[in-house]
Amino acid sequence: MNSSGVVYFSTMIKVIVLGYGNVGRHLVKAFQAAQDVEVVQVYHRSAQDDSELSDVEITSDISEIKVADVYVIAIPDDEIEGFSKQIPKNDGIVVHTSGSVSIQKIHDTHQKGIFYPLQTFSKDRTVDFSTVPICIEAQSERDLETLRTLAESISVSVHHITSVERRKLHLAAVFVNNFSNHLYHISEEILLENNLSFDLLKPLLRETTEKAIISKPAEVQTGPAVRNDEQTIEQHLELLRNKKYRKIYKAITKSITATHGKKL
Amino acid sequence: MNSSGVVYFSTMIKVIVLGYGNVGRHLVKAFQAAQDVEVVQVYHRSAQDDSELSDVEITSDISEIKVADVYVIAIPDDEIEGFSKQIPKNDGIVVHTSGSVSIQKIHDTHQKGIFYPLQTFSKDRTVDFSTVPICIEAQSERDLETLRTLAESISVSVHHITSVERRKLHLAAVFVNNFSNHLYHISEEILLENNLSFDLLKPLLRETTEKAIISKPAEVQTGPAVRNDEQTIEQHLELLRNKKYRKIYKAITKSITATHGKKL
Numbered sequence: 001m002n003s004s005g006v007v008y009f010s011t012m013i014k015v016i017v018l019g020y021g022n023v024g025r026h027l028v029k030a031f032q033a034a035q036d037v038e039v040v041q042v043y044h045r046s047a048q049d050d051s052e053l054s055d056v057e058i059t060s061d062i063s064e065i066k067v068a069d070v071y072v073i074a075i076p077d078d079e080i081e082g083f084s085k086q087i088p089k090n091d092g093i094v095v096h097t098s099g100s101v102s103i104q105k106i107h108d109t110h111q112k113g114i115f116y117p118l119q120t121f122s123k124d125r126t127v128d129f130s131t132v133p134i135c136i137e138a139q140s141e142r143d144l145e146t147l148r149t150l151a152e153s154i155s156v157s158v159h160h161i162t163s164v165e166r167r168k169l170h171l172a173a174v175f176v177n178n179f180s181n182h183l184y185h186i187s188e189e190i191l192l193e194n195n196l197s198f199d200l201l202k203p204l205l206r207e208t209t210e211k212a213i214i215s216k217p218a219e220v221q222t223g224p225a226v227r228n229d230e231q232t233i234e235q236h237l238e239l240l241r242n243k244k245y246r247k248i249y250k251a252i253t254k255s256i257t258a259t260h261g262k263k264l
Numbered sequence: 265m266n267s268s269g270v271v272y273f274s275t276m277i278k279v280i281v282l283g284y285g286n287v288g289r290h291l292v293k294a295f296q297a298a299q300d301v302e303v304v305q306v307y308h309r310s311a312q313d314d315s316e317l318s319d320v321e322i323t324s325d326i327s328e329i330k331v332a333d334v335y336v337i338a339i340p341d342d343e344i345e346g347f348s349k350q351i352p353k354n355d356g357i358v359v360h361t362s363g364s365v366s367i368q369k370i371h372d373t374h375q376k377g378i379f380y381p382l383q384t385f386s387k388d389r390t391v392d393f394s395t396v397p398i399c400i401e402a403q404s405e406r407d408l409e410t411l412r413t414l415a416e417s418i419s420v421s422v423h424h425i426t427s428v429e430r431r432k433l434h435l436a437a438v439f440v441n442n443f444s445n446h447l448y449h450i451s452e453e454i455l456l457e458n459n460l461s462f463d464l465l466k467p468l469l470r471e472t473t474e475k476a477i478i479s480k481p482a483e484v485q486t487g488p489a490v491r492n493d494e495q496t497i498e499q500h501l502e503l504l505r506n507k508k509y510r511k512i513y514k515a516i517t518k519s520i521t522a523t524h525g526k527k528l
Binding site: 077078100118119120122125131132133135157159161165167168169171172173174175176177178179180181182183184185186188190191193194196200201202203204205206207208209210211212214215216217218220221222223224225226227229232235236239244245248249251252254255256258259 | 341342364382383384386389391395396397399421423425429431432433435436437438439440441442443444445446447448449450451452454455457458460463464465466467468469470471472473474475476477478479480481482484485486487488489490491493496499500503504508509511512513514515516518519520522523
């Protein structure tokens with residue numbers, strides 16, 4: 001903390017959000033609701049029908065970008081590197097919001113940073129940003145403090161995470177989010193094939209999540225694999241006609257058995 | 265419906281719950297709270313310290329079992345067959361509560377049925393039974409009606425499901441519950457190895473579930489696999505040191521790619 005801390009923190013942080021997909025859209029809303037943040041501009045490649053953005057200046061021309069303290073890139077992962085080159089040199093911090101892209105992919109003309117909200121965003125669902133973990137990284141203490149102040153203006157869960165840690169975190173998030181979701185899809189497919197509704201499983205789905213949140217997942221593991229119930233496992237493999245699903249079933253079953261074996 | 269329907273449905277259904285593990289305990293509570301159900305007895309092998317059961321007769325001697333309309337076996341899957349032989353012949357319906365055990369495993373001296381609550385139960389968590397899907401099956405219309413009345417006394421979600429369907433349902437439940445939970449465990453392990461807290465992923469975990477409940481899981485699939493982002497996939501596989509976790513990663517990634525490919 002420096003001696004001018006009080007003055008510094010009471011200053012409005014000027015933010016420009018670049019990109020207006022799911023992440024950008026939610027960030028703009030959250031920043032607009034925050035007390036000490038001013039969204040001075042939104043860069044939106046196809047800025048047309050956004051009545052929600054009536055109170056913010058929008059541009060689709062990157063050369064028209066204004067002056068801000070933080071430039072938040074919220075575009076697809078593989079476009080970050082190329083896009084960051086096009087952002088005019090400035091005195092702010094240029095951050096991206098991706099879990100898997102290195103801080104080094106931001107072009108060297110900029111002061112670089114990361115502002116990674118660890119959540120899945122959808123167009124039609126409101127997210128309570130105040131509990132979304134925001135993982136920040138910067139290249140100087142001063143920049144880190146600015147990003148921390150910005151993050152704390154919208155969330156109570158702010159974490160300084162290195163790029164190496166962020167990669168691990170993203171990998172863990174893939175298991176929790178992307179992979180679980182695919183398992184839900186498989187479940188739904190099994191049910192639909194038999195004219196059963198996925199609704200039947202929704203209370204179970206919700207309770208599974210709540211249990212894992214309250215307890216340690218390994219401690220609440222149940223099912224044929226953890227019981228080593230070979231007869232049920234065999235029956236299940238016979239029922240699964242999709243080869244790829246059988247592979248998943250076998251791989252997870254082996255891993256559960258191994259995890260449980262280790263514990264005994 | 266028969267002509268004596270009104271009289272029949274207004275009669276108290278007498279129930280005996282056999283087994284007092286997680287399922288048995290929750291069922292007894294739910295039945296006790298129901299208006300038209302009387303829990304006449306609980307069979308509990310090691311009936312000692314159960315102050316919660318002060319208002320119900322408990323026995324640990326199967327030969328002392330009383331007269332009831334429905335005998336609900338709530339014990340581990342692999343003990344159901346043997347145990348059902350020990351239940352004295354009676355005029356009630358003998359049902360079990362398992363998702364994967366055939367109705368035929370109940371001994372032939374009994375009128376057989378299934379009363380399968382599709383939920384995961386824990387000792388310390390209260391379950392709102394009113395939304396738990398209860399899957400019933402019986403060998404006569406009359407028995408089915410009795411089980412339906414009993415199930416509807418504790419839940420609004422009652423389903424007549426055949427044994428064949430129940431097996432598929434159980435398989436789907438294994439993906440949603442057991443397998444997802446193991447993925448959560450893997451996530452937690454990845455984080456702990458890096459001194460990061462699983463708490464970071466909990467908001468994501470919850471939102472992933474809610475999204476799958478509201479939308480179709482396949483429609484909200486995101487992540488490197490669905491984008492075919494080979495670079496990130498390679499990085500992730502390098503980070504995963506546990507061979508079994510790598511196998512799971514590969515199997516699910518291939519399946520996501522295949523599912524998404526089919527849709528295009």
